Amino acid sequence: MKLYIKYMVSLRCKMFVKDELKKLGIDFISVDLGVVEIKGDITAKQREALSANLKNSGLELLDDKKNVLVEKIKSVIIEMVQNKNESPIVNDSNYISEKLGYDYNYLSNxxxxxxxxxxxxxxxxHKIERVKELLLYxxxxxxxxxWQLQYSSVAHLSNxxxxxxxxxxxxxxxxKEKREQNFESVQ
Structure with a gap:
């Protein structure tokens, strides 16, 4: 059985969800961004407790099929942007469509x-957030x-x-450099 979780976008989120599943005695096979595969079924009481615990930490257990699909799309995009230099150079729409097994127009709509x-x-x-991250590193x-984020040119990225x-x-x-200098001068 799979559970879908909204706003799950980082390694920290995955660790939190794993901890919550263990606390509730829910056996799981895997925990990935936005999706948890559990062994068997969970009780209504476990589902309710998990939903409440997730909500308290800013995450949300999804039930609606459209919301589940949107979370899958978001997870694929986050994975695609974070690992862009590892993925083959293909059109983003083709990549998302192939990864999820749906027509891109349906996904887009x-x-x-x-x-x-x-x-x-x-x-x-998400690409711009990744650029910021890489600039800060x-x-x-x-x-x-x-090149890593597959922009056609530096000018395109800059624009x-x-x-x-x-x-x-x-x-x-x-x-960033000015902030670091100001911070160092204060110390």
């Missing part, structure tokens, strides 16, 4: 209906980040970054 935004805008938001050049954040990637990085 369902996502837009539930989230009020397009899949493409959601991908862009300061291990890659902007050219390497553009999209500025459109979303209002800042250029270079200025974003400079702000």
């Amino acid at each position: 369902t996502f837009s209906e539930v989230k009020g935004t397009t899949i493409q805008n959601y991908i862009i938001q 300061d291990e890659l050049t902007l050219t390497e980040i553009a 999209q970054f500025k459109k979303v954040t209002g800042l250029t990637p270079t200025y974003f990085k400079e702000l």
